[in-house]
Amino acid sequence: MLLAETNFTDIIKNSVLNSDKFGRISTVDIIIGLVISYLVGMFIYFVYKKSFKGVVYSFTFNYSLVLMTMITTLVVMTISSNIVLSLGMVGALSIVRFRTAVKDPLDIVFMFWAITMGITIGAGIYPLSFMGSVVIGMAILSMNLYRNKDKTFILIVNYEEKAYSGIKSVLSRFPYSVKSKSIKNGKIELTVEVKLKTSNTTFVEEISDVEGVSEAILVNYNGEYAQ
Numbered sequence: 517m518l519l520a521e522t523n524f525t526d527i528i529k530n531s532v533l534n535s536d537k538f539g540r541i542s543t544v545d546i547i548i549g550l551v552i553s554y555l556v557g558m559f560i561y562f563v564y565k566k567s568f569k570g571v572v573y574s575f576t577f578n579y580s581l582v583l584m585t586m587i588t589t590l591v592v593m594t595i596s597s598n599i600v601l602s603l604g605m606v607g608a609l610s611i612v613r614f615r616t617a618v619k620d621p622l623d624i625v626f627m628f629w630a631i632t633m634g635i636t637i638g639a640g641i642y643p644l645s646f647m648g649s650v651v652i653g654m655a656i657l658s659m660n661l662y663r664n665k666d667k668t669f670i671l672i673v674n675y676e677e678k679a680y681s682g683i684k685s686v687l688s689r690f691p692y693s694v695k696s697k698s699i700k701n702g703k704i705e706l707t708v709e710v711k712l713k714t715s716n717t718t719f720v721e722e723i724s725d726v727e728g729v730s731e732a733i734l735v736n737y738n739g740e741y742a743q
Contacts, residue, residue, distance in 0.1 A: 541593055545593075545640075546593065549589050549590075549593060549637055549638060549640070550586055550589065550590075552589075552637050552642055552645065553585045553586045553588075553589040553633070553634060553637045553638075554582065554585075554586055556585055556633045556637065556645055556646070556649050557581060557582035557583070557584070557585035557586060557630060557633070558582055559649050559650075559653060560581050560582070560585065560626060560629060560630055560633070560649065560653075561578050561579065561581055561582050563653045563656055563657065564578050564581060564626050565578060566657060566660075567622075567656050567657060567660045569660070577623065581626055581627065581629075581630045582630075584627065584630040584631060584634065585630045585631075585633050585634045585637070586634070587634065588630070588631050588633075588634025588635060588638065589634045589635075589637045589638040590638070591634070591638065592634065592635050592637075592638025592639055593638045596638065596639065629649075629652060632648075633645050633648065633649060636648065667711070667712045667713075667714075667715065667736075668709060668710070668711050668712075668736075669709070669710045669711075669712065669717070669734050669735060669736055670695070670707060670708070670709060670710075670734070670735045670736075671687075671692075671706075671707070671708045671709075671710050671720070671723075671732070671733070671734050671735075672705065672706070672707050672708075672731075672732070672733040672734075672735070673705070673706045673708070673723060673729060673731070673732050673733075674703060674704070674705050674706075674729070674730045674731040674732075675703075675704055675706070675726070675728050675729040675730060676702065676703065676704070676728035676729075676730075677702075677704065677728075678727070678728045679726045679727060679728030679729045680704075682723075682726035682727070682728075682729075683706070683723055683726055683729065686719050686722050686723050686726070687708065687710070687719075687723075689719070690710050690711060690712060690719070691710075691711045692708050692709060692710045692711070693708065693709050694706065694707070694708055694709075695707040695708060695709055703730070710734075717734055720732050720734045
């Protein structure tokens with residue numbers, strides 16, 4: 517037990533006394549690491565842009581994936597050079613809190629992918645970063661090809677009871693499911709999920725022309741519908 521404690525103490529002392537060990541990371545290694553992390557980050561960037569199927573594409577989130585890969589590479593290079601720096605870095609990062617809401621689960625996957633690649637590149641395991649990125653990218657793009665081609669929309673209709681048969685007649689031409697229905701002072705609000713094969717949305721005009729319909733709103737569905 518004493519030997520183990522002594523060895524650990526010696527490790528700490530040697531790390532402190534040899535704190536100049538950071539100088540052993542050559543400028544060439546830093547440049548190579550940053551260039552590779554940039555290239556891998558750009559690959560992640562293009563895969564995200566190609567596979568994005570949400571409502572609004574966020575350019576800032578996408579290029580932050582590139583920066584995340586490069587920054588993680590620098591962090592790993594730093595903490596791998598000295599145990600004291602690594603302990604200090606862990607303590608500093610433990611107090612960081614990210615409050616930006618990530619709505620799409622796939623965005624979390626891309627963030628974790630960028631961080632993982634930054635770790636492997638910072639550790640100098642370049643073949644793993646290249647091969648891992650290619651395999652993951654191909655997996656995402658291939659699954660994206662088999663994604664459901666139907667376009668999903670949320671239709672919100674405000675109407676009177678007499679208009680229901682006309683609305684149902686129009687909706688019967690498409691696969692649909694009722695999400696919610698509320699009634700207040702004789703007015704009905706119906707929320708329906710509609711799947712379309714094309715981008716033709718002229719049926720909304722047909723519904724709005726039905727007698728008794730006061731409002732018809734069509735919204736592109738992004739998987740975030742709240743009951």
